[in-house]
Amino acid sequence: MDCSKYRQFWISWKNGHLKLGGGIYLDKYILADWIDQRPFTVNAIGLMTKHGSVGDWKIFDVAGTFVGHxxxxxxxxxxxxxxxxxxxxxxxxxxxxxxxxxxxxxxxxxxxxxxxxxxxxxxxxxxxxxxxxxxxxxxxxxxxxxxxxxxxxx
Missing domain, CATH: 3.50.4.10 (Hepatocyte Growth Factor)
Known part of the structure; x- marks a missing residue:
């Protein structure tokens, strides 16, 4: 990672299937893919920068887009x-x-x-x-x- 550049990632989870990827397109450039055998409801997520490093996180909730109803x-x-x-x-x-x-x-x-x-x-x-x-x-x-x-x- 280059500290001077903006990088986009996406996170998705549904029915215990968790995925993490790079870029702006869901299910493209998958970096991690995991199926939880005993899934639970996700109420929140936490993100952090490596200990001792400085990072600036910008979170966009694309699933929270108003559907017009x-x-x-x-x-x-x-x-x-x-x-x-x-x-x-x-x-x-x-x-x-x-x-x-x-x-x-x-x-x-x-x-x-x-x-x-x-x-x-x-x-x-x-x-x-x-x-x-x-x-x-x-x-x-x-x-x-x-x-x-x-x-x-x-």
Whole structure:
């Protein structure tokens, strides 16, 4: 490795099959390939530079790319109580959807059909929710976050 150059790597794991490779294309230039006979759920990963060395890691979650849908699972009369990026009045839920879709930091939105109020939310994916008369909460769907919800259709 040359310290003055940027190198890209990818990591993937699914059903106990772990792979590590170089470059930007998944399953190309595989450096390590391992099948765990007793796989477990991966909640986090850790990376480090060799002891005594200095390194700068840049992590991009390509699996976390917004798929263009919002989840409507169990969100009737539920409102997210999180950091509000923008609160505005819109003509329709579709307009609120469009506003959230175009902002990477928007992770969901509250929409009230009676008042036409749209609140764009920025949060981790452990949303704090509260009951609310008339408001509905919609969360952005990512490949890893909407698989268990059949209502990820909007």
């Amino acid at each position: 919002f989840s409507t699972c169990n969100t009737k009369d539920i409102r997210a109580v999180e950091t509000i990026l923008l609160a505005t009045v819109v003509r329709s839920r579709l307009q609120c959807t469009d506003k959230c879709s175009t902002l990477a930091e928007c992770t969901g939105f509250n929409y009230n059909a009676n008042t036409k109020e749209c609140e764009l939310i920025s949060s981790s994916y452990n949303f704090k929710l509260s009951t609310s008369n008339g408001s509905n909460f919609y969360r952005k769907c990512f490949p890893s976050s909407c698989g268990s919800c059949p209502a990820c259709l909007m």
